[in-house]
Amino acid sequence: MKYFFIAICALAYTICNAQTKYTYEIKGTIKGLGSDTLILNPMTGERPQNATLIRIPGNNDNIYYKGETDYAYLVWAQVNSKFVDGRNFTFFLEKGTITINGKLDSLTRTDIQGTPGNDDFMRAQRRVTSYYDWAAVLRKQLKNDHMDTSSLVYKQTTATIASMYDSVYNFEHQFIKNNPSSPVAALYLYLLQSSLPGTELESLYLALDEQVKKSPLLNTTPQKIAAKKKTVIGNPAPDFTMADVNGKAVGLKDFRGKYVLLDFWASWCGPCRAENPNLIAAYAKFKSKGLEIVSISVDENGTSWKKAIEKDGLNWIHLSNLAKPNPVAILYGVQPIPDNFLISPDGVIIARGLSGAEVDETLSKYIH
Secondary structure, eight states, X not given: OHHHHHHHHHHHHHHHHSOOOEEEEEEXXXXXXXXXXXXXXXXXXXXXXXXXXXXXXXXXTEEEEEEXXXXXXXXXXEETTBOOTTSEEEEEXXXXXXXXXXXXXXXGGOEEESSHHHHHHHHHHHHHHHHHHHHHHHHHHHHHHTOOXXXXXXXHHHHHHHXXXXXXXXXXXXXXXXXXXXXXXXXHHHHHTTTSOHHHHHHHHHHSOHXXXXXXXXXXXXXXXXXXXXXXXXSBOOOOEEEBTTSOEEEGGGGTTXXXXXXXXXXXXXXXXXXXXXXXHHHHHHGGGTEEEEEEEOOSOHHHHHHHHHHHTOOSEEEOOOSSSOHHHHHTTOOSSSEEEEEOXXXXXXXXXXXXXXXXXXXXXXOO
16 A cells, blocks of 8 residues: 555656646648748757758648647748758747748748747847848948948948847847746847846846746756856856867966966857957967967867868967867857957956957056
8 A cells, every 4th residue: 555655646746747748730831832841940059950850741832730849949940951041930839820921932031920929029020120121221331332431421320230239139138028928038038148247147037937948048048147157257267177289188277377368269150260360469469478368169170170270370279179068168158159258367357258459458458
């Protein structure tokens, strides 16, 4: 009798703690799809996963699929595994009937309706897209008119472009606060988390509904919060050890007594490599005065990593584990790249996110 009672208790615990499954339907029309297959891949906080989540065969342009999910997923839709401009779109796979209407030659404009999360997503993205579209018009105007960068019109135009990006940030930030039960809040928090201070990121994350926190987009958010709180300016820089290009273990503590610019980059990162001339100039100017640059690459391909170092002429310390994830990037809460930290001779973080002229200006402030 005793064992029967234990078994019943165990069964009850299992049932109560099991994930609730929600039924969803996907239906609609994609003109031009014919009998091709619409493929849905889950989006995570890193990149679209390679494994296919759902394959939906077309039937004279019509699609239909029924399934179950534990929580709302952001999925990335493509046709026959071809990810090309105008041939992809995203939506939330969630409880309810999801109605899709689009055209094969302009999938990015596909309309998705029928469930609360997707209705939120379409409304919110229309607002966000309006800001980006206006910024794009102004950028094109700057390019076509060949404006003098010192002119008042140029400065006013660039200020307006910056205000459009600020509007996107403010809108997404406010959406998270006002809609903690919407899966769109998970998407926007993922997009903003790299620019939010640790305490604010933590506050927004904790305010989300538990179901929203389960989004794969936020899988690493708790670690990022912890890392951000550790790496605020004024805190000791977390120590680490990682292999250099020759496989030799190098630790941050090896550079105690010097200023260290800890730089995060990758060979495939265009913005990172665009910043390299600034780092080269800084290293030439401050190396003899006590500066060391330590670059942490999130590359997975060793050949590409070493070729980029040689091609760009980066003659300082380079470290990488050549695998995903990069533990030092996680330790420092780095995403996206490029990013960097200036560390004092006694191992304290004194600046972060230096770019362009800021590199020389900030180093000149500390190194004489």
